[in-house]
Amino acid sequence: MDNYEKIQEIGKGSFGSVSKIKRKADGKVLVWKELNYGKMSDKEKQQLVSEVNILRELKHPNIVRYYDRIIDKDQAKIYIVMEYCEGGDMAALIKKHKRDKEFVSEEKIWKILAQIVSGLYSCHRKKEGNRILHRDLKPGNVFFDSSGNVRIGDFGLSRMMGEESVYAQTHVGTPYYMSPEQISDQKYNEKSDIWSAGCVIYELSALRAPFEATNQIQLAMKIKSGKIERIPTQYSDELFKVIQSMMSLEKDQRPSVDDLMTIPKISHFLKENQ
Ligand SMILES: CN(C)CCCNS(=O)(=O)c1cccc(Nc2nc(OCC3CCCCC3)c3[nH]cnc3n2)c1
Numbered sequence: 001m002d003n004y005e006k007i008q009e010i011g012k013g014s015f016g017s018v019s020k021i022k023r024k025a026d027g028k029v030l031v032w033k034e035l036n037y038g039k040m041s042d043k044e045k046q047q048l049v050s051e052v053n054i055l056r057e058l059k060h061p062n063i064v065r066y067y068d069r070i071i072d073k074d075q076a077k078i079y080i081v082m083e084y085c086e087g088g089d090m091a092a093l094i095k096k097h098k099r100d101k102e103f104v105s106e107e108k109i110w111k112i113l114a115q116i117v118s119g120l121y122s123c124h125r126k127k128e129g130n131r132i133l134h135r136d137l138k139p140g141n142v143f144f145d146s147s148g149n150v151r152i153g154d155f156g157l158s159r160m161m162g163e164e165s166v167y168a169q170t171h172v173g174t175p176y177y178m179s180p181e182q183i184s185d186q187k188y189n190e191k192s193d194i195w196s197a198g199c200v201i202y203e204l205s206a207l208r209a210p211f212e213a214t215n216q217i218q219l220a221m222k223i224k225s226g227k228i229e230r231i232p233t234q235y236s237d238e239l240f241k242v243i244q245s246m247m248s249l250e251k252d253q254r255p256s257v258d259d260l261m262t263i264p265k266i267s268h269f270l271k272e273n274q
Pocket residue numbers: 010011012013014018031064082083084085086087088089091092140143153
C-alpha cells in the first residue's frame with residue numbers, strides 16, 4: 001500500500017472500486033482494482049489466488065498489463081495493480097462518435113478488430129499453463145493506450161467472480177453481449193468470447209448494440225433470433241461478413257482466433273505492426 005499513493009477513484013467495476021494511483025518509486029501512473037474477499041468461501045478464495053496467478057502470466061501488447069497485487073488482511077481486501085490506459089475505454093469512444101454523428105473509419109475498425117483478435121489469441125492459445133477465457137468482453141473493458149492501441153481489460157477477473165460467487169449477482173448490468181449458448185445455459189467456451197468480440201465490433205460500426213431490448217426476456221429472444229441488421233452501408237460486405245460469422249448462432253460456425261488470424265485485412269495489419 002505505501003508503495004503507491006491514491007490519486008482518485010475512477011469508477012466502480014463489477015467487483016469493486018477502481019482507482020488511479022501513482023507508484024512512489026518512479027511516479028508511474030497505474031490503476032488498482034479493489035476486491036473485497038471478506039464474504040468469499042475458501043473455494044472462491046482459492047480460485048481468486050489461481051486467477052491472479054494467471055493474470056500475472058498474461059503479457060501481451062493488447063492486454064492490460066498486470067503489475068502487482070497487495071493483500072490487506074485487516075480489511076480482507078486484495079488490490080490488483082494494473083497498467084493505466086490513457087485512452088479510456090471503447091464505451092466512451094462509441095459515445096463520442098454517436099454524439100458527433102460521425103462513424104468510425106473502416107480502417108480504424110479493422111485495426112481494433114485485429115488487436116482484439118491478437119489479444120484473444122494470446123489467451124485462447126496460451127502455450128504454457130492453461131488457456132484463459134475473457135467471459136465478459138464489452139466496450140466498457142476494451143481500453144486504449146496513449147497511441148490508440150487496444151488493451152483488453154479484466155481478463156479472467158470476471159471468472160474470479162464466477163457464476164456462484166456473491167459478486168456475480170450483486171452487480172448485473174444488461175447482458176447485451178450474452179451468447180446464445182449462455183442463454184440456454186450451456187458451458188461458456190472460447191467461441192463465446194468470439195461472439196462477444198463480434199458484438200463489440202458490431203457496436204463500434206453501427207454505434208449501437210446489435211440487440212437492443214428493454215428487458216432480459218426480449219433481449220434473449222432477439223439474440224436467439226439470429227437476426228442481425230446490416231452495419232451502415234458505408235462499411236464493406238467483407239467487414240459485415242466477418243462480424244456475422246463471429247455472431248453465428250451455432251458456436252461451431254464461428255471462426256476461432258486461428259481462423260480470424262488468417263483473414264488478410266487482419267493478418268496484414270498484425271504483420272506490419274509486429
Ligand atoms: C463506465 N465507463 C463509461 C467509464 C468511462 C471510463 N472513464 S474512466 O474510467 O474515467 C478512464 C478515463 C481514461 C482512462 C482510463 N483508464 C483505465 N481505466 C480502467 O478502468 C476504468 C473503470 C472500469 C470499470 C468501470 C469504471 C471505470 C482501467 N483498468 C485497467 N486499466 C485501466 N485504465 C479510465
